[in-house]
Amino acid sequence: MMKMRKHLLFAYSMMIVAFLYLPIAVLILYSFNDSRINATWEGFTLKWYQSLFQNDRVLEALYNSLTVAVITTVVTTILAALLALALHRYKFRFGKVFNGLIYLPILIPEILMGLSMLVMFSQFEINMGKTTLIIAHITFCLSFAIVIIMARLSGMGQDLEEAAEDLGASPWQTFRHVTLPIISPGLIAAALMTFTMSLDDFVISFFVSGPNSTTLPLYIYGMVKRGVSPEINALSTILILAIIVMIVIAESLAFKGTKRSQ
Amino acid sequence: MKTIIHLDSVEKSFGDHVVIPAFSLSIQEGEFITLLGPSGCGKTTLMRMISGFEEPTSGHIYLDGNDVTSIPPYQRDMNMVFQHYALFPHMTVADNILFGLKMKKVPQSEQKQRLEEVLHFTQLTEYQKRKPQQLSGGQQQRVAIARAIINNPRVLLLDEPLGALDYQLRKNLQVELKNIQRNLGITFIYVTHDQDEAMSMSDRIAVVHQGKIEQIGTPEEIYYKPSSLFVATFIGENNIMKINSDLIGVRPEKISLHKADAQAPHHKQYGVIEDIVFLGNIYKVSVRAEDDIVITAHLYEKSTWYKGERVGVAWAKEDEVILR
Ligand SMILES: Nc1ncnc2c1ncn2[C@@H]1O[C@H](COP(=O)(O)OP(=O)(O)OP(=O)(O)O)[C@@H](O)[C@H]1O
Ligand SMILES: [Mg+2]
Numbered sequence: 001m002m003k004m005r006k007h008l009l010f011a012y013s014m015m016i017v018a019f020l021y022l023p024i025a026v027l028i029l030y031s032f033n034d035s036r037i038n039a040t041w042e043g044f045t046l047k048w049y050q051s052l053f054q055n056d057r058v059l060e061a062l063y064n065s066l067t068v069a070v071i072t073t074v075v076t077t078i079l080a081a082l083l084a085l086a087l088h089r090y091k092f093r094f095g096k097v098f099n100g101l102i103y104l105p106i107l108i109p110e111i112l113m114g115l116s117m118l119v120m121f122s123q124f125e126i127n128m129g130k131t132t133l134i135i136a137h138i139t140f141c142l143s144f145a146i147v148i149i150m151a152r153l154s155g156m157g158q159d160l161e162e163a164a165e166d167l168g169a170s171p172w173q174t175f176r177h178v179t180l181p182i183i184s185p186g187l188i189a190a191a192l193m194t195f196t197m198s199l200d201d202f203v204i205s206f207f208v209s210g211p212n213s214t215t216l217p218l219y220i221y222g223m224v225k226r227g228v229s230p231e232i233n234a235l236s237t238i239l240i241l242a243i244i245v246m247i248v249i250a251e252s253l254a255f256k257g258t259k260r261s262q
Numbered sequence: 263m264k265t266i267i268h269l270d271s272v273e274k275s276f277g278d279h280v281v282i283p284a285f286s287l288s289i290q291e292g293e294f295i296t297l298l299g300p301s302g303c304g305k306t307t308l309m310r311m312i313s314g315f316e317e318p319t320s321g322h323i324y325l326d327g328n329d330v331t332s333i334p335p336y337q338r339d340m341n342m343v344f345q346h347y348a349l350f351p352h353m354t355v356a357d358n359i360l361f362g363l364k365m366k367k368v369p370q371s372e373q374k375q376r377l378e379e380v381l382h383f384t385q386l387t388e389y390q391k392r393k394p395q396q397l398s399g400g401q402q403q404r405v406a407i408a409r410a411i412i413n414n415p416r417v418l419l420l421d422e423p424l425g426a427l428d429y430q431l432r433k434n435l436q437v438e439l440k441n442i443q444r445n446l447g448i449t450f451i452y453v454t455h456d457q458d459e460a461m462s463m464s465d466r467i468a469v470v471h472q473g474k475i476e477q478i479g480t481p482e483e484i485y486y487k488p489s490s491l492f493v494a495t496f497i498g499e500n501n502i503m504k505i506n507s508d509l510i511g512v513r514p515e516k517i518s519l520h521k522a523d524a525q526a527p528h529h530k531q532y533g534v535i536e537d538i539v540f541l542g543n544i545y546k547v548s549v550r551a552e553d554d555i556v557i558t559a560h561l562y563e564k565s566t567w568y569k570g571e572r573v574g575v576a577w578a579k580e581d582e583v584i585l586r
Contacts, residue, residue: 159348165336166313167413169361169366182350
């Protein structure tokens, strides 16, 4: 009876894993399929990857995506770090309400965020393009980045900074030699997370991008409308792998060295 | 003797909660003074005001005659040893210890020389390349002390520095700390809730209760001449009795027991032995006396005393302390 239950549980777990990863596995598999149609397996090939990298429009989308992601990452990480440090150091009166306001955007549906930004940009008569894309990406990444950095700061506590000040370090020296090195894994984690989210965002980008700022996810969507080709599989595979690598690094850094031995 | 730190009517409230009502205290150069008091009486708050992490609501703090009340911690010539060490986890032991000198841009050669001295002094030489996480609690504590004393501070503040260590290690480090204080001549302001620690290390003890000094004096004065009921009961064990209209205290080791029928004139009370407990070095005998009070006596010999025996309880007049 016990054994039976254990087997069932195992089968159930495997089903969940299959449910989660089967579509991605199929997508990756068919990116190496030597056939235009996604239905049958006709042998291994890398030609879809080759044609992908000879396609100017793909390369332009990749370039757009990377530019937006890099700028978003740098700006978001700096803004988030400054805000998190301010919240950590000064406990102001409406701290709780303020924290709530920071968490809220994480819960707001993306489609509403995209729509509201579209409305806002057109209100101010700003033309859609890379700038609006970057502003929108910073907006939705900021909350996540702040939460990651705040977690790191509250894990550090106040003792270390006080100890530094006590030993004669000015506020700047304290930041430079104690706070920054200790929260840097958090900063890197926040940066990688931001980069990933910017790179794979579709919904919000869909609303705020212009004719010359097609990003990779938008390009993939456009290709799909003309029928699913193995090139899309290849492109998606590259995107997925890049994102997985970054998430793994971000996760391991976010928790690295947080457990202080006592 | 010269006053190094003077607290002049220092007050501290958090919101409308008064933690320290007007508090005045003068600390002499080179002395080992201990703040002793129950949890929550405001010891840490006092230390944080002296070191500059907390600004008093009113009053002034003087270091060497200069008003330092609103000078930030990094500009005060004193160092603090934190209860949980607060070692920098991303630096080696040597870098932790050198931190203060580096911040003050002391020349490299002097840094090196002072590091060696301090490492030797605190017996940490062989651990200098390790990270704090790779040290035991006692070693971490020694790093925290080394990190403070390398700066040659005028005053060292220690907030329950041994609180997290086990009994044997505490005993050893108590001796080490006392030696450091004596050899370097640094003024120590020490916080503890451990009476034995306070008694064995301090030149003077200030007993703090609800943010006020109940009594300040040498360990002997505090122990043998408590000036209030609080001090008499907080420090060591005491028998508090009401005789005529006076409240008096007599230490258990000053109490002697006598056969009830031995009509000695100095028997102050009669009672029945309720309990005899062996404590290792002494026997603790509880006698239930008249008026239902329990008198405790500490005896070195068990003799023939037995539970339920009726005895006379006596003490010398000069061992009575009259409490207001
Ligand atoms: N930042 C603060 N805000 C509000 N109240 C505080 C603050 N710091 C301390 N208190 C209060 O001040 C009182 C004294 O605290 P303090 O930490 O000085 O006590 P302590 O004597 O060091 O106690 P312990 O022996 O437990 O360390 C306590 O009632 C505490 O709740
Ligand atoms: Mg305390």
